Amino acid sequence: MIRFSQVTKRYPNGHEALKQVSLFIDRQEMVFLIGHSGAGKSTLLKLITRVERSTRGQLIVNERNLTRLPRRQVPYLRREIGVVFQDHKLLNDRTVFDNVALPLVVAGVGHRDTSRRVRAALDKVGLLGKERLFPITLSGGEQQRVGIARAVVNRPPILLADEPTGNLDAELSDEIMDLFGQFNQYGVTVLVATHDRRHIARLGKRVMELSDGSLIQGAEEG
Amino acid sequence: MTAYLTRHLQVLLASIGQMARNPGATVMTAAAIGVTLALPTLLYLITDNLERASAGFDKGAPVTLFLRKDLDKAGAQALARRLAQRPEVTASRFIDADAALAEFKQRSGLAAALDMLEGNPLPHSVVLDLSADEHTDFASRMLEELEADPDVSLAQSDLQWMRRLRAIVSLAQRGALLLAILLAVAVVVIISNTIRLAIVNRRDEIVIIKLIGGTDAFVRRPFLYSGFLQGLVGAVVAWVLIAGCLYLLGGPVDELSRLYGTEFRLVGLPLRDALLVLLCGGLLGWVASRWAVGRHLSRIEPR
Ligand SMILES: Nc1ncnc2c1ncn2[C@@H]1O[C@H](COP(=O)(O)OP(=O)(O)OP(=O)(O)O)[C@@H](O)[C@H]1O
Ligand SMILES: [Mg+2]
Numbered sequence: 001m002i003r004f005s006q007v008t009k010r011y012p013n014g015h016e017a018l019k020q021v022s023l024f025i026d027r028q029e030m031v032f033l034i035g036h037s038g039a040g041k042s043t044l045l046k047l048i049t050r051v052e053r054s055t056r057g058q059l060i061v062n063e064r065n066l067t068r069l070p071r072r073q074v075p076y077l078r079r080e081i082g083v084v085f086q087d088h089k090l091l092n093d094r095t096v097f098d099n100v101a102l103p104l105v106v107a108g109v110g111h112r113d114t115s116r117r118v119r120a121a122l123d124k125v126g127l128l129g130k131e132r133l134f135p136i137t138l139s140g141g142e143q144q145r146v147g148i149a150r151a152v153v154n155r156p157p158i159l160l161a162d163e164p165t166g167n168l169d170a171e172l173s174d175e176i177m178d179l180f181g182q183f184n185q186y187g188v189t190v191l192v193a194t195h196d197r198r199h200i201a202r203l204g205k206r207v208m209e210l211s212d213g214s215l216i217q218g219a220e221e222g
Numbered sequence: 223m224t225a226y227l228t229r230h231l232q233v234l235l236a237s238i239g240q241m242a243r244n245p246g247a248t249v250m251t252a253a254a255i256g257v258t259l260a261l262p263t264l265l266y267l268i269t270d271n272l273e274r275a276s277a278g279f280d281k282g283a284p285v286t287l288f289l290r291k292d293l294d295k296a297g298a299q300a301l302a303r304r305l306a307q308r309p310e311v312t313a314s315r316f317i318d319a320d321a322a323l324a325e326f327k328q329r330s331g332l333a334a335a336l337d338m339l340e341g342n343p344l345p346h347s348v349v350l351d352l353s354a355d356e357h358t359d360f361a362s363r364m365l366e367e368l369e370a371d372p373d374v375s376l377a378q379s380d381l382q383w384m385r386r387l388r389a390i391v392s393l394a395q396r397g398a399l400l401l402a403i404l405l406a407v408a409v410v411v412i413i414s415n416t417i418r419l420a421i422v423n424r425r426d427e428i429v430i431i432k433l434i435g436g437t438d439a440f441v442r443r444p445f446l447y448s449g450f451l452q453g454l455v456g457a458v459v460a461w462v463l464i465a466g467c468l469y470l471l472g473g474p475v476d477e478l479s480r481l482y483g484t485e486f487r488l489v490g491l492p493l494r495d496a497l498l499v500l501l502c503g504g505l506l507g508w509v510a511s512r513w514a515v516g517r518h519l520s521r522i523e524p525r
Pocket of ligand 1 (some may be wrong): 011012013015016017034035037038039040041042043044
């Protein structure tokens with residue numbers, strides 16, 4: 001599903017955030033990405049969604065070769081990847097419903113389908129009944145769940161999360177992490193970057209570790 | 223196809239909603255665009271009306287020939303008959319010097335003063351009507367030719383005056399066109415600036431839409447619609463301003479043309495031209511937003 005071959009990312013200031021990283025994540029797998037602060041976790045996720053471009057090496061995501069992906073194809077790549085951000089990235093002047101509906105609106109899904117799928121997504125994250133509220137009025141955990149509903153609403157085959165529990169207490173972050181586990185059981189390929197080794201022990205999934213831009217553990221399954 | 227249309231309709235309605243939610247800004251922009259569009263249109267209308275008015279005077283402006291002072295009455299009448307033979311001349315009237323003096327005395331009220339003059343200072347004269355369908359160039363050539371006649375001391379017509387007016391009108395028309403071009407640029411600048419501000423204000427939203435797979439076209443669409451609508455609303459304002467101006471000018475113009483004994487009436491903006499103004503407004507708005515979007519939207523990328 002996701003394959004990095006000798007991928008290097010050098011930022012314009014010359015800093016090498018990723019050094020010759022090779023990894024493989026199979027269809028329907030769930031993988032944790034760990035590493036110290038500044039190890040390159042966010043950079044790795046940004047390469048997958050083409051927010052950043054690799055400097056060298058080859059990157060294949062859901063059968064698309066990102067090194068040769070033309071600019072106008074980028075939106076279609078992103079529709080195949082649901083992303084959950086640490087800071088939620090919700091639109092505060094839109095209701096919960098409109099926020100979750102956005103990926104469907106962007107993809108041109110019809111009105112009735114949109115309504116049905118938004119409700120289904122909100123139901124999964126336990127927020128049904130809050131669709132008329134504005135994100136500001138929700139707690140941090142609830143906002144994060146709105147973000148998750150938006151990430152999964154168009155049923156992408158891949159789900160990425162960059163420290164999705166960073167700002168939450170233990171109980172809430174367990175809930176969120178369990179949600180990712182559930183989506184993985186439905187067949188979604190999940191990659192979660194986190195500091196919190198507690199989840200890893202709890203869920204017992206494969207772990208990849210980055211250190212100073214190099215992958216030092218878990219490049220492949222087994 | 224219907225899905226495509228619905229999507230566009232949604233964006234259009236959303237843009238209208240956005241304008242309705244910011245009535246202050248919307249009114250300001252619309253007023254600025256309205257005035258900017260109304261100015262050249264009004265100038266065009268005025269020159270157009272002047273041109274039509276002058277075209278009316280133009281036809282058959284008579285030529286008055288003041289004859290040599292020492293030409294006697296018989297000679298003058300012979301000349302009048304000779305000129306009447308010419309195909310370009312439709313009518314020729316001989317005006318006796320004494321009759322002219324008598325009429326002048328009566329009309330000017332200077333009878334007492336004129337009585338003190340010895341003899342008649344006026345020459346005999348001939349008034350020619352030229353055929354109406356002749357071109358003005360031809361008429362002015364006629365004028366020169368008549369002036370060259372040894373029996374004629376002065377040939378005069380309203381023609382020269384008309385030609386000067388015509389030149390002024392065509393200058394004003396050219397001016398209106400230049401002004402229209404300049405102000406069209408102004409409209410584009412005004413609208414592209416409001417669009418630029420809208421883009422800056424919605425930066426976060428644009429980033430999020432791009433992150434979740436919105437195409438450039440999707441991101442661009444609401445701004446294009448909003449620019450188009452601003453131009454259109456501005457054009458409607460311009461149309462109202464023009465109608466108001468014409469209403470205010472209509473009375474005095476009627477009065478003036480009544481005093482001059484002409485049938486002239488102010489012609490307003492025909493429907494076709496009014497629609498053209500609306501189209502121009504919308505088009506300029508679209509061009510402006512296209513420009514703003516091209517310059518500012520591509521710089522907003524997720525980081
Ligand atoms: N846009 C950028 N320009 C230059 N350097 C950058 C940029 N983004 C990140 N870096 C650098 O690249 C390295 C990796 O950054 P990255 O954000 O991927 O780390 P991270 O593992 O996500 O860290 P954290 O756990 O703190 O979020 C860091 O040293 C960072 O300073
Ligand atoms: Mg990070």
